Structure formats: C-alpha cells, structure tokens
Amino acid sequence: MKIFLDTANIDEIRKGVEWGLVDGVTTNPSLMERAGVKDFAAAAKEILKVTPGPVSLEVVATDFSGMMKQAEKIAALGPNAVVKIPMTLDGLAAIKKLRERSIPVNCTLVFSPIQALFAAKSGAEYVSPFVGRLDDIAEDGMTLIEQIKTIFVNYDIQTKILVASVRNPVHVVRSALIGADIVTLPFDVLKKLPQHPKTDEGLARFLEDWNKIFPGGRFPL
C-alpha cells in the first residue's frame, strides 16, 4: 500500500521524504490555505519537485470548460502532476475528456460506492473516498472502502483506491487489510504510525542495561 502525504506544507513534505515514507502527495484548496500559500504556481512547482511520486492538485472551477482549462494548466506544471476533479456531472465529463488526452485524474469528494464506480468508468486514475467525513456523520467510512474494493475486483477495474480524510492509525490498518492501493495521511498521522509505547519502553531498558556495562553508553568497537 502506498503512503501519500495529505498536505501542502513543504516542510512536512520534505520531512516525510527524508524519512523515506512518502510515495506521493495530495493537496486541496483547504490545505493550500492552511499552508499559507499565496503563489499557487510557485508552491505547486516546489511540491512537485520535492515529491518522489504523483502530486494531486485541485481545480476550483465547477463547470466543464473551466475545469478543462485549469486541468491543462495543472498538468503542464510537471510530469508528476495529477489533476484533482470533484465528483460532479461536469467533473465526470472532464475526467472522460482528460483521460482521452492521457492526463491523470484523481476524482475527489467521493462518498458512495456508485460515485466511485462512475468515476472509474469515466477514466479516473484514482478515486478518493473520504472516510473521516463519513465517520463524522455517524456512517462507517471504512465500509465504503470495502464496497468500492469489492466492486473494483468484480469488474477488474484498474482505478486506484486512494483513501482520504484519514484521521487515525485504525483507518490505515483497515485500509491495508481491505487492500486499498493508497492512503493519504495528514503529517500528524504519518508521524504516529511507526510509534509504539512498548518500543520506547524496550529501547529505554536496552540502553539502561548497556550503561551498566559501559557507563555513558560507550560503544566499544
């Protein structure tokens, strides 16, 4: 399962890449605002340069021709740019046209299995179901991932399931068990994943015992 960072904050992306944990990045207008982005082109180019994989950048037009114009500009920013298009009727038309032009699309704001199926049929490379926002309204976001996975397996659909609106490590474990292709994580969730209190406790005990033999933690090689 690939790990993407769900952020437009360049320092977080650099850190995640340094840890070797980042396969790609997803952004959206809210994340751009949160990262304090003023110059969209400059920020997008920097993210595309630093990221060793696909970077989703979202259109803000809501009509077909506006989406197409913005999508072409986004695609021209770099070879790893992926155009994020919202799940609407105009969005589906744009996805189909962009597919014909070999421009990869991540269909965003997916909340139902049928939306995912339609996005895939239109030619989206990725679908982004928002699990946390379904949990927020007392639905089970992960059930949606199971349903999409079953549908994609049933029809041998190649569109990748990119689990979004991930809020906690349990979302990540369940995504992996279901066989989702990608999870996109906020930086704080990414940081939490490799940590475990028993690991910290075990390491402290090893170092304490070592110090009894070699005071000051000296390493005698």
Ligand code: G3P
């Ligand atoms: O990738 C979509 C994601 O950014 C939405 O997350 O936490 O705002 O629901 P959230």
